[in-house]
Amino acid sequence: xxxxxxxxxxxxxxREGVEVVFGYPGGANMPLYDAMLNYPIHxxxxxxxxxxxxxxxxxxxxxxxxxxxxxxxxxxxxxxxTGIATAMMDSIPVVFITGQVAAHLIGGDAFQEVDVTGxxxxxxxxNYLITRADEIAEAVREAFYIARSGRPGPVLIDICKxxxxxxxxxxxxxxxxxxxxxxxxxxxxxxxxxxxxxIEKARRPIILCGHGxxxxxxxxxxxxxxxxxxxxxxxxxxxLGAFPASHPLSLGMMGMHGEVHTNLAIxxxxxxxxxxxxxxxxxTGTLKTYAPRAxxxxxxxxxxxxxxxxxxxxxxxGDLKTVLADLIPLxxxxxxxxxxxxxxxxxxxxxxxxxxxxxxxxxxxVAHLISDIWRATDGNAIIATDVGQHQMWTAQYYAxxxxxxxxxxxxxxxxxxxxxxxIGAWFAHKNEExxxxxxxxxxxMTQAELSTAVQEGANVKIAIMNNSFLGMVRxxxxxFFEKRYSAVNMRSPDFVKIAEAHGIPARRVTQRSxxxxxxxxxxxxxxxxxxxxxxxxxxxxxPMVPAGAALDxxxxxxxxxxxxxxNP
Amino acid sequence: xxxxxxxxxxxxxxxxxxVASLFRRRNFNIExxxxxxxxxxxxxxxxxxxxxPNGDLDAHKIEANLYKLVNVIDVQDVTNQPSVTRDLALIxxxxxxxxxxxxxxxxxxxxxxxxxxxxxxxxVEITGTEDKIEGMIELLRPLGIVEMVRTGxxxxxxxxxxxxxxxxxxxxxxxxxxxxxxxxxx
Ligand SMILES: Cc1ncc(C[n+]2csc(CCOP(=O)(O)OP(=O)(O)O)c2C)c(N)n1
Numbered sequence: 001x002x003x004x005x006x007x008x009x010x011x012x013x014x015r016e017g018v019e020v021v022f023g024y025p026g027g028a029n030m031p032l033y034d035a036m037l038n039y040p041i042h043x044x045x046x047x048x049x050x051x052x053x054x055x056x057x058x059x060x061x062x063x064x065x066x067x068x069x070x071x072x073x074x075x076x077x078x079x080x081x082t083g084i085a086t087a088m089m090d091s092i093p094v095v096f097i098t099g100q101v102a103a104h105l106i107g108g109d110a111f112q113e114v115d116v117t118g119x120x121x122x123x124x125x126x127n128y129l130i131t132r133a134d135e136i137a138e139a140v141r142e143a144f145y146i147a148r149s150g151r152p153g154p155v156l157i158d159i160c161k162x163x164x165x166x167x168x169x170x171x172x173x174x175x176x177x178x179x180x181x182x183x184x185x186x187x188x189x190x191x192x193x194x195x196x197x198x199i200e201k202a203r204r205p206i207i208l209c210g211h212g213x214x215x216x217x218x219x220x221x222x223x224x225x226x227x228x229x230x231x232x233x234x235x236x237x238x239x240l241g242a243f244p245a246s247h248p249l250s251l252g253m254m255g256m257h258g259e260v261h262t263n264l265a266i267x268x269x270x271x272x273x274x275x276x277x278x279x280x281x282x283x284t285g286t287l288k289t290y291a292p293r294a295x296x297x298x299x300x301x302x303x304x305x306x307x308x309x310x311x312x313x314x315x316x317x318g319d320l321k322t323v324l325a326d327l328i329p330l331x332x333x334x335x336x337x338x339x340x341x342x343x344x345x346x347x348x349x350x351x352x353x354x355x356x357x358x359x360x361x362x363x364x365x366v367a368h369l370i371s372d373i374w375r376a377t378d379g380n381a382i383i384a385t386d387v388g389q390h391q392m393w394t395a396q397y398y399a400x401x402x403x404x405x406x407x408x409x410x411x412x413x414x415x416x417x418x419x420x421x422x423i424g425a426w427f428a429h430k431n432e433e434x435x436x437x438x439x440x441x442x443x444x445m446t447q448a449e450l451s452t453a454v455q456e457g458a459n460v461k462i463a464i465m466n467n468s469f470l471g472m473v474r475x476x477x478x479x480f481f482e483k484r485y486s487a488v489n490m491r492s493p494d495f496v497k498i499a500e501a502h503g504i505p506a507r508r509v510t511q512r513s514x515x516x517x518x519x520x521x522x523x524x525x526x527x528x529x530x531x532x533x534x535x536x537x538x539x540x541x542x543p544m545v546p547a548g549a550a551l552d553x554x555x556x557x558x559x560x561x562x563x564x565x566x567n568p
Numbered sequence: 569x570x571x572x573x574x575x576x577x578x579x580x581x582x583x584x585x586x587v588a589s590l591f592r593r594r595n596f597n598i599e600x601x602x603x604x605x606x607x608x609x610x611x612x613x614x615x616x617x618x619x620x621p622n623g624d625l626d627a628h629k630i631e632a633n634l635y636k637l638v639n640v641i642d643v644q645d646v647t648n649q650p651s652v653t654r655d656l657a658l659i660x661x662x663x664x665x666x667x668x669x670x671x672x673x674x675x676x677x678x679x680x681x682x683x684x685x686x687x688x689x690x691x692v693e694i695t696g697t698e699d700k701i702e703g704m705i706e707l708l709r710p711l712g713i714v715e716m717v718r719t720g721x722x723x724x725x726x727x728x729x730x731x732x733x734x735x736x737x738x739x740x741x742x743x744x745x746x747x748x749x750x751x752x753x754x
Contacts, residue, residue, distance in 0.1 A: 117582070118585075121585070121586065121589050122589060122593045125636075125638075126637075126638045129581075129582070146638060178638060179578065179641050180577070180578060180635075180637070180638060180639055180640045180641040180642075181638045302632075302636070303631075303632040303635060303735045304629065304632035304633045304635070304636055306628075306632065307625060307628060307629070308629065311625070317735070
């Protein structure tokens with residue numbers, strides 16, 4: 001059967017189970033858009049390609065499936081770049097499909113010609129430049145396979161216009177032939193044996209749970225391992241949700257804005273079990289003094305992460321779920337009571353400084369608001385955040401019980417991620433409650449997607465934590481630049497009016513007493529709703545490990561008068 | 569210290585660019601890189617010499633990162649394996665007829681050849697280890713070298729010895745040319 005390249009693309013994309021695509025048309029992808037009309041694809045017309053990229057990313061994070069985003073050549077494709085890098089840094093499976101000028105024009109600086117495969121080479125797991133229709137089927141098949149297997153990541157397919165139009169014989173490739181690409185699942189037996197020896201000797205072990213635990217679907221195995229060996233579990237920012245926050249072995253988040261007892265536990269451990277995490281500088285602090293007495297076992301699917309930042313004693317290269325399944329029957333049961341008690345002691349000290357104990361002063365603190373939303377939603381909502389202080393407070397106070405409900409840009413820290421990611425997640429879980437939490441700065445970076453949300457009827461609740469500052473940068477200037485505020489003061493538009501101009505019901509909240517009612521109202525009102533919270537302007541996120549400091553050199557929460565705070 | 573790697577890669581457009589871009593991106597210092605065809609039309613072979621200040625740790629990093637490229641099939645480190653390594657140089661020397669004999673006798677000693685003779689210059693072709701070529705260059709320099717080109721090192725292990733493959737379980741160490749596991753199915 002002869003089909004056009006564009007038709008072949010959709011034949012293959014539909015066979016991958018794709019139902020929704022986020023994109024933006026233009027000259028170089030018009031044949032793709034024309035052919036799309038004949039296939040069961042719901043296309044979401046975004047307002048900026050970056051928004052489309054984040055939506056596909058949010059869809060992928062929430063669904064565990066591959067997201068798809070499209071753009072035209074030149075500026076369309078370059079607008080995707082931030083979104084591609086965001087997906088790359090967090091290992092998110094997204095297939096990006098861009099139009100390219102006709103093959104015979106390539107290299108001639110034709111209208112809207114940009115070297116997209118060149119630009120995206122270092123920010124994709126793999127990419128393709130397609131110049132002929134008969135290359136499309138194989139490329140699409142491979143792209144989806146590469147995106148979702150091994151360590152997942154974004155793959156880009158740049159398709160020349162002539163290849164979209166040309167007709168060729170279509171035969172669906174049943175297998176992919178990639179001699180150089182064979183992700184492994186099982187770690188070698190000898191390495192498992194060495195790991196077991198370390199586990200047996202450990203008296204103060206700790207699990208560092210990363211995003212890999214979620215990507216691998218290893219939540220249950222993680223629970224079994226932790227409980228059987230009575231090993232406490234600390235999470236990276238992206239690992240949150242893999243282990244239930246309320247579990248007695250849960251230590252919450254580690255790192256720069258991790259809890260004091262969590263970081264102390266890492267520093268004082270004698271065995272680190274790093275599960276699907278990559279010792280990013282935001283979780284280790286300075287490497288010179290990092291967990292000095294700990295042996296290290298690193299379970300990691302990407303061999304290039306092993307020894308990258310921290311040299312480890314036993315690398316277990318493989319899929320976390322598989323490796324844990326191999327390991328669990330071999331480990332003995334342990335109790336580490338003494339160690340767990342020691343950590344509890346640190347925790348009690350940290351708890352005394354909890355912001356929940358702050359006196360009631362009728363100001364709005366983001367941490368309290370997050371806790372309020374958490375309570376109202378029973379900790380069950382899908383939460384997308386933007387980047388900044390509110391992101392850290394959300395990580396600290398929206399205690400996640402379940403996996404894949406936490407969408408945040410960790411590796412790249414991309415402002416503007418929150419709203420579009422929430423919209424993308426809605427396409428994966430239309431019956432779930434979804435909240436986008438953003439700062440006044442980041443929200444304005446992709447604010448245009450409000451319009452997409454309305455056009456699609458996306459039911460997302462938006463909370464803007466408006467402190468009239470680029471809060472996180474302000475905090476750094478306060479702490480490390482003698483409070484010399486430079487370019488952080490931000491005057492924003494009237495967010496309520498902006499929402500209403502889009503037909504989105506909205507409220508501004510300035511008093512503590514209005515909070516509970518406003519959250520309830522947002523939850524009851526159907527469709528997209530926006531709440532703007534006028535929060536304390538110069539609040540700071542604690543604890544904090546200054547960049548380059550040791551993990552246990554934290555700036556702690558200030559002890560405020562412990563007048564018991566009225567429950568909100 | 570310099571390490572020598574042999575990488576087998578799929579013979580596809582852009583693969584050399586991917587490898588070069590990776591080395592730049594990860595801040596590895598390439599001393600030389602030679603690419604060419606192999607006995608199999610769909611596979612190219614690269615010999616890459618890289619400065620590894622942290623020794624084996626860097627070597628591991630390089631191998632593991634190369635495997636992140638989908639088109640890279642196999643990587644071995646042959647630095648400490650018994651192997652044959654060769655570099656080829658073409659050296660143009662400014663000499664008239666009166667000094668040709670001198671160049672000729674030097675070439676003889678190094679088993680090099682004069683491959684072109686013009687009115688006032690000759691081109692010497694020399695193949696060998698880098699040391700040998702450096703030696704020849706030093707002796708030719710006083711005569712007036714005006715142009716030189718070198719291929720960079722190519723290497724092949726002796727006998728049936730393979731190089732070291734450090735990345736446990738990585739795709740390359742599973743790869744055998746007669747192996748069907750090259751077909752990933754899902
Ligand atoms: C695209 C982008 N530009 C700049 C930054 C640097 N940056 C990190 S946090 C931050 C401030 C964010 O301010 P806001 O969105 O108001 O959130 P807040 O920190 O106040 O919660 C900035 C500018 C970034 N992460 N991403």
